[in-house]
Amino acid sequence: MTISPFDDSLSSEVDNPELIPALDLNALARFAAVVELGGFSPAARALGVPRQSLHRSIAQLEQVTGVRLLDRGARQVRPTDAGRRLFGHAATILREARDAHASLRAARGRPRGRLRLTAPHLFAEQFLIPLIEEFLTTWPEVQIDADFTVAHSDLIRDDYDLAIRLGDRPTHGRYVVMLGSVATVCCVAPAYLAAAPPLADPQALSRHSVLAYGPHRVRHTWRFERAGETVEVDLAPRLRADSARLVLAACRAGLGVARLPEFLCAGDVGAGSLVPVWVDWQIPRTPIWVLYSSRSDKNPTLHAFLDRLKAHLLARM
Missing domain, CATH: 3.40.190.10 (Periplasmic binding protein-like II)
Known part of the structure; x- marks a missing residue:
């Protein structure tokens, strides 16, 4: 990640009481969406606003704080060190705003x-x-x-x-x-790794047994990103199920490569019964x-x- 030379000044400037009235809550919410979803386009779709409007909001925040908040790559947007700290502040402010809204709703009915x-x-x-x-x-x-x-x-x-x-x-x-997003991981059993062809990169999936979690009659295309590069692989799963636990069990049994929510397979990965693959490639959060x-x-x-x-x-x- 590229760090802006201006990042070190954010904590002192954001803590300055004179700046607080100038921070637009709507702009903070939009900034948080861009960081959470990893880009202007997905954030614009999620919020239902024009992409140009998001760019203007972030530019205004950067002007107010006096620091660069985002590193804008060709295909991916990442927060700078300053942006990550502001994102923490923004999340707290938005949580307080939601709590205030909730208290008003409670009074209403x-x-x-x-x-x-x-x-x-x-x-x-x-x-x-x-x-x-x-x-x-x-x-x-x-x-x-x-x-x-x-x-x-x-x-x-x-x-x-x-x-x-x-x-x-x-x-x-x-x-x-x-409401948020869930991290996803590709994993296999060590026994499958030992017997199967090499898993050099995501493109190799076409030569492997794939275990897919999802609804019936949905196209299974797995997407991977790395340093501005995007790879999408269309798959014909050996196993497709709407039960993630069935897919997890099949993966443990060495039947193929599975893509599963991180919270579901974290215990197996920690215990070594499953091994993550392509850790240098990012899978977009769900x-x-x-x-x-x-x-x-x-x-x-x-x-x-x-x-x-x-x-x-x-x-x-």
Whole structure:
């Protein structure tokens, strides 16, 4: 990473009380999205704003702080050392703003009634189950009807209040909000490595047994990035399943190369039963989206649940 010669001045300038009124909260939010998603284009899509508007916001922040915040490569944007520190401040400010918004919502209406939601199995197991238990305990007048599946249900037709999706930004749903992102890793069992052809680079995947986690009838294209270079490999998986734990078990058994959420396979990697491959290549993080319809927008139970979900993810990711 290239470090700006101006980076060392950020901490003293940001701590200057005279600068605080000049920092635009909207600009901070946009800066945080660019850093989190790794570029202006994905951040513009996530926020629903023109790319040029993001460039202007970041330029204004850099002018106000007097330091360069981003290293802008041909294909990837990375925060400078100063940018990383400002990102930490921005995350704190935005969290406080969300908490303030949540307190206003709580004053507007008490959560009660039934909330219908759908989410992928793995995400639900990792993040939603403890949250749902806590939410039901806090709000005894709430009932939750939850379906855990990778199938993409229609909110209106299937009568859901909210749906959680991982991957590309959903194209339907009146309101679509990004909650965060999940790190992904490619891994294999040592026994597979010993018997299979060399895994010199991602292009070699076409000569290997691939184990894919995802829904039915979805094109399996794995993307890798390194120093401005991007490689996309179209695959015909030997195993495709909507159960990440089945794919993990097959990978442990030495049946092929799997791409899985880092939180799921971290224990196996730490124990040595799985080995990460191509650590010098980055796999784009998988965005987490929540979508809901205009019908649900005024539902205080939905918004209380979303506020708790955002706080829960922030603490655990």
